[in-house]
Amino acid sequence: MVKILITDDSLFQRNIITEILSESGYEYIEAKNGLAALEILKSEMPDLILLDLLMPEMDGFHFLDEFNKSGYKVPVIVLTSDIQNTTKERCMKLGASGFLNKPVETEELLPLIKELTE
Numbered sequence: 001m002v003k004i005l006i007t008d009d010s011l012f013q014r015n016i017i018t019e020i021l022s023e024s025g026y027e028y029i030e031a032k033n034g035l036a037a038l039e040i041l042k043s044e045m046p047d048l049i050l051l052d053l054l055m056p057e058m059d060g061f062h063f064l065d066e067f068n069k070s071g072y073k074v075p076v077i078v079l080t081s082d083i084q085n086t087t088k089e090r091c092m093k094l095g096a097s098g099f100l101n102k103p104v105e106t107e108e109l110l111p112l113i114k115e116l117t118e
Helices: 011-023 034-041 060-069 085-093 106-117
Strands: 003-007 027-031 048-052 076-080 098-101
Touching: 003 011, 003 034, 011 027, 011 106, 027 034, 034 048, 034 060, 048 060, 048 106, 060 076, 060 085, 076 085, 076 106, 085 098, 098 106
Parallel strands: 003 027, 003 048, 048 076, 076 098
Antiparallel strands: none
16 A cells, blocks of 8 residues: 655645545545654655645645755655746755646646556
């Protein structure tokens, strides 16, 4: 079974995503920021990471940088309400595999997860 790490400081957003994932048969782990996500990665390796950009303690950009330095090879989908092309380009340069705008649409999220985990 595919396991997904949801990294978002908003409990509301995490709840929306966990509902989508559980209804679709995915396992998930939750982290409230990038620092917590890196801690989880020390003991569990998900098949995919869903990552918010704007979070306290460690934002998504810093997480991507640290994630790459650690040598992990897991696809990362960035979920954000910041729709600027420069933000998307920066995420892709930092190794993101996908980029979706919030609010997340099930019809966009699920096919991308499937594509990146097969």
